[in-house]
Amino acid sequence: MTGRPSRAPLYRTIQSEIQRDILSGRLKPGDWLPSESQLRAQYGVSQTSVRRAFQELQRLGLVERFHGRGSIVASNEIRAMSPMLGLGRELRQRGFAIRPELLGNAEEPAATAVAEALDLEPGDTVSHIERRYWIGDDPFVFLDHYLAPQPGIDFAEFTGDSLYAFLSGRDAQPTHARERVSAVTLSAAEADRLQVAPGVAAMLRERTSFGADQRPVEFTRYILRGDRYHLDIDLRSER
Template sequence: MTIEEFLNPESWMGSGSGPRYVQLRRRLEESIESGLMAANEPLPAEREIAALTGLSRVTVRRAMQDLVDKGIIVQKQGSGSFVSDGTPKVEQSLSRLTSFTEDMTRRGLSSRIEWLGRGLFAPTPDEAIALALSSGEQVARLARLRMANDKPMAIERASLPSDILPDPDIVTTSLYEVLERAGNRPERAIQKISAINLDRADADLLGVEPGVAGLRIERTSYLANRRVVEFTRSIYRGDAYDFVAELRLS
């Protein structure tokens, strides 16, 4: 059966089955759950669904928005709507300093990492400046692919002074848990967020096409005594994150 045949309203639309947008949403969900529509497959355009079902564009749009809100489909500007591959959609606050592991646990998502590299190294000029390192000091580096529900979400490359993290191998999941045990968990941070198009190397790690939208975030974190404890450069999937900040009138 084709999706066009599946959406024929004679077999599923009824006057006693709730609002029409809800009936359409359920029908589209059924097409995905049954495997008729596979992950990453494009859905018919709104106007095509309206023509197939006899519903208004407003009704179709409301049903589609419900599916977007539930993470069942994703909408890509200029390309249309697609069945989600299961990648979580995360709303990240810019006003709280938390770890990736803590964020995912709070949302009921499983988290894990794939190591891309770690160890002690001579600092680059950028690291030496960001971490205020003296000549001859080493830097601890942690490069990780962060996963939520087994879907790649972000590439994170953290640099710390070696006296703060003398053995990078002790970090197994959460860096902030390790720092907290040592009394070195940062209390504040400054972040810089930039929009980018992912290059091939980063796109391959994140499981998306090269050139798609992403976010580059540089974070400098501080202890209570104002010492820099962490300099992190991360690449986030643009389709998986919304960053939210609360603003107040001063």
């Protein structure tokens, strides 16, 4: 963190520098951040500006704040059990009016990471479906689906709305999935798809779905705008 002057709002300067250090890995999960008094002295700003910076970082899920103790870098891994829903259905249940857009649908050789997720060999043929969801005039999330070949299913017939409904109609609905959620910064190509600036924070969800025979059938990467999406997790005491 440099403390250099900027034309941006004072709190945004502090937020951006801490955010960059977190997303670059310079600050690790569990690291304590400088105190409010230290940041006030470093940047020559008011307590209000420092607190606003921490509030924004907390809203993005990048820090955890502890009253009377300070703030630490939050873990970028979340593990939770929840009903298995397609993203479109999940977003609609959250109250979003979404509009799906089909960007591409073609067969291609599986890259190494895709092959590992689908228990295939690198270079094996997979179907790659690219989609984007809009909310109003803004793109909200784009999705890369990679699907293992399945007898009797022509993925070229998929038109872009609900992939799980498409699979269910062909008796191929996945029965369970494993998902990882992490914070990322957007590349230029990813930012262009979401119509935001390169390098801003986003949420990456990677899901591997399995059929009744326990074999992986789908690997999907969802990249969601960090300023428009958050996770709500209800916790209950076991007592």
